[in-house]
Amino acid sequence: KFDSVSSSSILQRSFHYSGYQVGYLAYGFVIINYAIFIICLIFKILFIHPLLIKIVLKILAPLFILFALKHIIVYCLTKYFFLRIIRSHRNLRQNIEHQQKNNQQDIYNERQDQAIYVDSSASSTSSTDDDYYDESHLFTLENRHAYFLFVYFNFFFDCFLGIISCILRLLKSSIALALYMPRLDYSIFGRSLEGIDNGYTAYTSYIYVEAMHTHPILITFTQIIYMNILDKRRRDKQFLLIDEKQIIEQNKRKSIRFRWFLLITLMNN
Numbered sequence: 001k002f003d004s005v006s007s008s009s010i011l012q013r014s015f016h017y018s019g020y021q022v023g024y025l026a027y028g029f030v031i032i033n034y035a036i037f038i039i040c041l042i043f044k045i046l047f048i049h050p051l052l053i054k055i056v057l058k059i060l061a062p063l064f065i066l067f068a069l070k071h072i073i074v075y076c077l078t079k080y081f082f083l084r085i086i087r088s089h090r091n092l093r094q095n096i097e098h099q100q101k102n103n104q105q106d107i108y109n110e111r112q113d114q115a116i117y118v119d120s121s122a123s124s125t126s127s128t129d130d131d132y133y134d135e136s137h138l139f140t141l142e143n144r145h146a147y148f149l150f151v152y153f154n155f156f157f158d159c160f161l162g163i164i165s166c167i168l169r170l171l172k173s174s175i176a177l178a179l180y181m182p183r184l185d186y187s188i189f190g191r192s193l194e195g196i197d198n199g200y201t202a203y204t205s206y207i208y209v210e211a212m213h214t215h216p217i218l219i220t221f222t223q224i225i226y227m228n229i230l231d232k233r234r235r236d237k238q239f240l241l242i243d244e245k246q247i248i249e250q251n252k253r254k255s256i257r258f259r260w261f262l263l264i265t266l267m268n269n
Helices: 007-014 017-048 050-082 089-103 128-132 144-179 198-213 216-268
Strands: 083-085 107-111 114-118 139-141
Touching: 007 198, 017 050, 017 144, 017 198, 050 083, 050 144
Parallel strands: none
Antiparallel strands: 083 139, 107 114
C-alpha cells in the first residue's frame, strides 16, 4: 500500500531493486547450502553417537506421541461427533436445473400432503459466487455441550503441549526463511510487517514506478499532448517567419518614404 508513503521514498526504494535482486539471489543460495550442510552434519553426528539419539528420543518422543494422539483424537471427534455437513445450495440448484432440463417446464414435486413449486426462473439467478458454497463450507455444530467441555479440557493440554507447536513453528519459519530468501516478491515478515522488509519494498516500489511509466492509457495521453505541443510550436514558428517578413517590408517602405521626404525637403529649401 502506497497511500501513506511519499513519492520520494518510493523512488528511492526503487533504486535498490536490481542490486538487491542479485544480492539476495547470491546470498540466499549460500545460506541454503550452509543450512543443508549443517543439517547433514547434525545427522552424521547423531548416527556416529547413538547415545545422543537415545537422549533426544527420551526427551522429545513422549511429547511428540502425546501431540500426535491429541490431534488424532481431535480429528476423529470433529469429523464423527461434532460436525454435520449441510447440503449446499450449489447442489440443490444443480438438481433443480437438471430436472428443468428433463421436464422443460415448471416443476411440481409432490410428497404426500406437501407440494413444492419451483419456478423455472430460479436457475437464472445463479452466479459464479455460488460455486464457493461447497459441502465442506456449510456445516452445523452438534453436541454443543460436549463440544464446550472438550474445548475446556483441551485448553490445559495445549498449554503443556504448546512447546511442540513452538518448536514446529520455529522449524517451519526457518525453512521458509531459507527457501524464500532469494525471492524479493515474497515478504517473510507477513502482511502487517512487510514494510520493514527492504527487499520486498524495493521490489514493490520498482513495480509501482514501472507501472506508472508504462501504463498504456497514460502513454497514449502523453503522446497526444506531446503531438499537440509540437503542432503548436510549428504554427508559432510559421507565424514568426511571416511576422519577420512583414516587419522587414514595412521597414523598407519607411526608409524609402523617409528618403523621398528628405529629397523633397532639400529641393524646396
